[in-house]
Amino acid sequence: MPNIAKALREEITRLARKEIRASLLKSKSALALQHREIAKLKAEVIALKRQVGVLERGVKRDEKGTPAGSAPKQVRFVPKGLAPTRKRLGLSAAALAKMMGVSTQTIYNWERGVTKPRPEQVEKLASLRGVGKREVQARLATV
Structure with a gap:
């Protein structure tokens, strides 16, 4: 009898191990799938963080460069450059004033x-x- 009990115990152990292996195989494949999914999500998060950084730097540059409500590019006005530009274009102060929508005296003051x-x-x-x-001259004709 001891041999039957021993054989029965070994068979039960073998079957139990076989069932455990089968269930572990399913768990391992599910776990591997989850690991791949997590790695893909981490890569996506890193890429999105990079994009956010680039966009934040762009916003900071815009905030530094231009005040709210003004043109995106600041243009400097230098008074001593106006008269040579006007003369280069062959414009009188009156013609430039007409184009700008101001008086002739304003042009001289600038x-x-x-x-x-x-x-x-x-x-x-x-x-x-x-x-x-x-x-x-074409612009002046349309004004």
Whole structure:
């Protein structure tokens, strides 16, 4: 009898191990799948953090560079550069005043540095920097 009991015990142990192996195999494959998913999510989080960093740096640059509500690019106005630009384009002070929508005296005051143009007028003056005489004459004809 002891042999039957021993054989029965060994068979039960063998079957139990077999069942455990089968259930562990399912668990291991599920665990491996979860590990891959977690690794993919971590990589995605890292990529998103990089994008956020880039965007934050862009926002900080915008905040530093331009005040709220103004043009994205600041244009400097230098009074001593206005008269040579006006002469290069072949414009009289009266013609430039007509284009800018101000008086002739205002143009002279800008040239001497007595007053400064408003930001929208500085933008108009800056747009004259890269144009030639013909284009300025065409603009003057439309005003």
